[in-house]
Amino acid sequence: MIRSVVLLGAGNVAWNLGHFFAKNSVPVAQVYSRSAGSARSLGDALGVPYVHSLPDIIPGADLYLISVKDDAIFEVAEGLPFRDVLVVHTSGSVPLSPLDHFSRSGVLYPLQTFSKDFPVDFQRTPFFVEGSDKEVLKQLTEFARLLSPLVYEADSGRRQWLHVSAVFGCNFVNHLWGIAADILKQQQLPLEVLSPIMEHCLQKALNSGNPHLVQTGPAVRDDALVLEKHLGMLSDQPQWQELYRVISDSIKKSGHDL
Amino acid sequence: MIRSVVLLGAGNVAWNLGHFFAKNSVPVAQVYSRSAGSARSLGDALGVPYVHSLPDIIPGADLYLISVKDDAIFEVAEGLPFRDVLVVHTSGSVPLSPLDHFSRSGVLYPLQTFSKDFPVDFQRTPFFVEGSDKEVLKQLTEFARLLSPLVYEADSGRRQWLHVSAVFGCNFVNHLWGIAADILKQQQLPLEVLSPIMEHCLQKALNSGNPHLVQTGPAVRDDALVLEKHLGMLSDQPQWQELYRVISDSIKKSGHDL
Numbered sequence: 001m002i003r004s005v006v007l008l009g010a011g012n013v014a015w016n017l018g019h020f021f022a023k024n025s026v027p028v029a030q031v032y033s034r035s036a037g038s039a040r041s042l043g044d045a046l047g048v049p050y051v052h053s054l055p056d057i058i059p060g061a062d063l064y065l066i067s068v069k070d071d072a073i074f075e076v077a078e079g080l081p082f083r084d085v086l087v088v089h090t091s092g093s094v095p096l097s098p099l100d101h102f103s104r105s106g107v108l109y110p111l112q113t114f115s116k117d118f119p120v121d122f123q124r125t126p127f128f129v130e131g132s133d134k135e136v137l138k139q140l141t142e143f144a145r146l147l148s149p150l151v152y153e154a155d156s157g158r159r160q161w162l163h164v165s166a167v168f169g170c171n172f173v174n175h176l177w178g179i180a181a182d183i184l185k186q187q188q189l190p191l192e193v194l195s196p197i198m199e200h201c202l203q204k205a206l207n208s209g210n211p212h213l214v215q216t217g218p219a220v221r222d223d224a225l226v227l228e229k230h231l232g233m234l235s236d237q238p239q240w241q242e243l244y245r246v247i248s249d250s251i252k253k254s255g256h257d258l
Numbered sequence: 259m260i261r262s263v264v265l266l267g268a269g270n271v272a273w274n275l276g277h278f279f280a281k282n283s284v285p286v287a288q289v290y291s292r293s294a295g296s297a298r299s300l301g302d303a304l305g306v307p308y309v310h311s312l313p314d315i316i317p318g319a320d321l322y323l324i325s326v327k328d329d330a331i332f333e334v335a336e337g338l339p340f341r342d343v344l345v346v347h348t349s350g351s352v353p354l355s356p357l358d359h360f361s362r363s364g365v366l367y368p369l370q371t372f373s374k375d376f377p378v379d380f381q382r383t384p385f386f387v388e389g390s391d392k393e394v395l396k397q398l399t400e401f402a403r404l405l406s407p408l409v410y411e412a413d414s415g416r417r418q419w420l421h422v423s424a425v426f427g428c429n430f431v432n433h434l435w436g437i438a439a440d441i442l443k444q445q446q447l448p449l450e451v452l453s454p455i456m457e458h459c460l461q462k463a464l465n466s467g468n469p470h471l472v473q474t475g476p477a478v479r480d481d482a483l484v485l486e487k488h489l490g491m492l493s494d495q496p497q498w499q500e501l502y503r504v505i506s507d508s509i510k511k512s513g514h515d516l
Contacts, residue, residue, distance in 0.1 A: 012474075071483055093476075093484045112455050113474050118462050124454040152451070161445050164488050168498075169438030169452050170459040171475030172505045173431045177460075178469035178512065180427030187419050193410070194427050195464050196382040197370050201428040202435075202460055204376050206453050211436035216270075216371050217429030218351075225329055226351045230422050239508050240426075246504045247430045250497050254436065 002062040002086075002143045004029045008076050009067035010038035012114035013090055015045075017067060017147075020122050022046045026146060029061050034072075054079035063088060063143070065108070066099075074098040086136065092163030095156035096130055106131040106140045109159050110147075113170050122147045128154035128162060179240055212254055219251035260320040260344075260401045262287045266334055267325035268296035270372035271348055273303075275325060275405075278380050280304045284404060287319050292330075312337035321346060321401070323366070324357075332356040344394065350421030353414035354388055364389040364398045367417050368405075371428050380405045386412035386420060437498055470512055477509035 005026060007018050010033035021028050028048045033039035036052040043050025051057060057064075059082055066076050066089040073089050077099055080087065086104040092111070099105035107130040112120050127144040129151060131137030137153065144151040154162060177198065181191040205211040218226035227248055234241035263284060265276050268291035279286050286306045291297035294310040301308025309315060315322075317340055324334050324347040331347050335357055338345065344362040350369070357363035365388040370378050385402040387409060389395030395411065402409040412420060435456065439449040463469040476484035485506055492499035 069479070070481060093487060111451060113459050113462065115462065115472060115474070118458075118465065118472075120458065121454070124457075126451045126454065150451070150454075152447075158445050160487070160491065161441055162447075162451075163484075164491060165438040165441040165445075165452060166455055167475055167488065167502075168434045168441065170455045171473070171477065171509070172434050172501075173456070174459055174463055174469050174473055174475075175477075175505060175509045175512065176426045176430050176434070177463045178473065180423040181467075181469055183419055183423040183426065187416050187423075189410075189420075191464065191467055191469075193369060193384045193408070193420075194423060196379070196384065196408075197424055197428045198431075198460060198464070199382075200376075200378065201371050201432055202456060204371065204373065205432055205435045206449065206456070207376065209439075209449055211432050211439055211449075214373060214376075215429070215432055215436065216373070217425055217432075219429065219433075221327070223328060226421075229351060229418070230425065233418065233422060239511060242504055243430075243508055244425075246500055247433060250501055251429070251433045253497060254433065 002139065003027065004061045005063045005065055006030045006032065006057060006061040007042075007065050007067065008032045008057075009065075010035070010042040011068065012116055013110070014065075014067035015042060015116050016114045016120050016122075017065070017090070017110075018042055018046050019119070020147060022048075024146065030058050032057055032076075034076075055081050057081060059085075062086065065090065070094050077102070086139070088140065092159055092166065095160075096132065097156075099132075102132075104132055104136045106136050107156070107159065108140055108144055109154070109162070111162055111166055113166075123149065126150035126152060128152050128159055130155055130159065176243075179243070215251060215254070217251070219248035222252060260397065261285065262319045263321045263323055264288045264290065264315060264319040265300075265323055265325065266290045266315075267323075268293070268300040269326065270374055271368070272323075272325035273300060273374050274372045274378050275323070275348070275368075276300055276304050277377070278405060280306075282404065288316050290315055290334075292334075313339050315339060317343075320344065323348065328352050335360070344397070346398065350417055350424065353418075354390065355414075357390075360390075362390055362394045364394050365414070365417065366398055366402055367412070367420070369420055369424055371424075381407065384408035384410060386410050386417055388413055388417065434501075437501070473509060473512070475509070477506035480510060 031043040031050040039050040039052045064087045084103045087099050087102040088106040092109050109128040112125040129140045204214045208214045289301040289308040297308040297310045322345045342361045345357050345360040346364040350367050367386040368383050370383040387398045462472045466472045
């Protein structure tokens with residue numbers, strides 16, 4: 001059983017995990033961030049010791065949880081001053097291999113979008129776990145169930161595809177909402193006028209099981225008149241125009257596949 | 259005051275409006291669709307007379323509401339057997355001008371996505387109205403307030419931009435959710451594993467007022483390693499790969515604008 005955690009990282013994911021641990025009696029033994037300010041900020045918020053130098057990390061914790069930018073995972077792992085511990089990262093895109101030199105390693109990937117000022121509902125966040133051996137997998141699965149009832153096994157390949165699907169389904173979607181908001185702003189209208197359609201659209205997509213089946217709009221109707229008009233309206237905004245063209249083309253092609 | 263409506267059209271918008279009218283004591287005098295089956299289907303559902311020939315449309319209604327595909331609006335308007343009536347269409351993209359030959363004309367544009375099997379909450383649907391004169395505008399505004407408290411004035415130019423923003427914020431977004439679901443399906447996972455992140459992403463975007471400010475993901479972090487890996491993973495799916503590239507580029511550029 002995992003009774004103590006050292007949290008390596010102080011970004012959005014670490015911040016949310018740390019606060020969840022603190023609220024749910026999972027002892028955080030120490031917080032590390034290479035930024036002294038971030039380490040202090042999260043350490044103070046959680047009321048636990050913090051360090052910003054890897055050699056200062058305490059030994060003996062049950063879990064060393066690395067929650068830093070993808071390209072910093074290896075560096076942090078390399079800098080840990082011991083090898084015979086359980087080390088786990090939280091990335092969707094990084095395989096288990098950068099943690100190979102530890103006796104036990106794993107991945108705990110929350111399929112969620114994190115920010116410091118908008119707390120995540122972990123009960124509704126799926127966690128995907130991977131372990132260097134069956135014992136680790138079992139241990140991590142138990143640990144993940146403290147966080148959420150939605151725990152799945154996923155090897156590195158599967159996890160990478162999950163990440164790609166989240167990029168399409170959340171990151172890219174958010175960018176399109178940003179453009180919609182920009183357009184409304186030019187018309188002196190707040191994003192709120194679009195919120196009912198955004199919410200309705202989401203409910204329809206989730207209800208459908210297959211959003212392609214509930215696709216609406218000029219592209220799926222192949223309404224050439226409207227498509228041409230919209231492209232013309234966007235001629236001052238080549239970036240938006242290109243997005244409009246590429247996404248509409250993709251919708252038209254998907255429509256034919258159904 | 260508008261006491262009787264002839265509903266011209268039997269598609270998703272007409273279907274939802276008709277049912278709302280029926281439930282809220284707005285008398286629908288007649289339903290028209292050029293498809294006899296669709297006319298009967300909606301007429302029967304509402305318990306009102308229906309026709310599928312334009313010359314059979316009854317005179318004397320207070321409002322002739324054209325809710326058909328954009329490219330059929332002019333044809334339906336032309337075929338109406340009288341001119342001294344109030345004729346209104348519900349399109350976001352079509353200007354008022356195709357209705358110029360009526361003594362009074364207008365537009366009643368609901369910023370919403372409609373389908374027959376997923377009823378719309380009109381109380382949360384903004385309506386944008388335009389009228390051929392002040393009297394019509396007043397009349398339509400009053401009428402729209404029966405449908406929703408969210409009634410705004412919008413001329414044809416503004417309405418077209420609203421439509422473009424809805425295409426980005428709903429139609430395009432739904433397509434990306436469809437692709438995310440396709441990817442999950444390939445991993446034998448249901449769309450539900452993505453629903454918490456989709457909902458959280460929406461709440462964050464709406465809370466922010468400006469979704470660009472809460473953009474997350476590899477593109478806004480300019481995480482070249484992940485971007486390259488994802489593009490490589492999508493090499494078997496050139497359509498998804500192109501979307502990935504174009505949207506990521508757009509996110510990177512928007513990030514620099516902030």
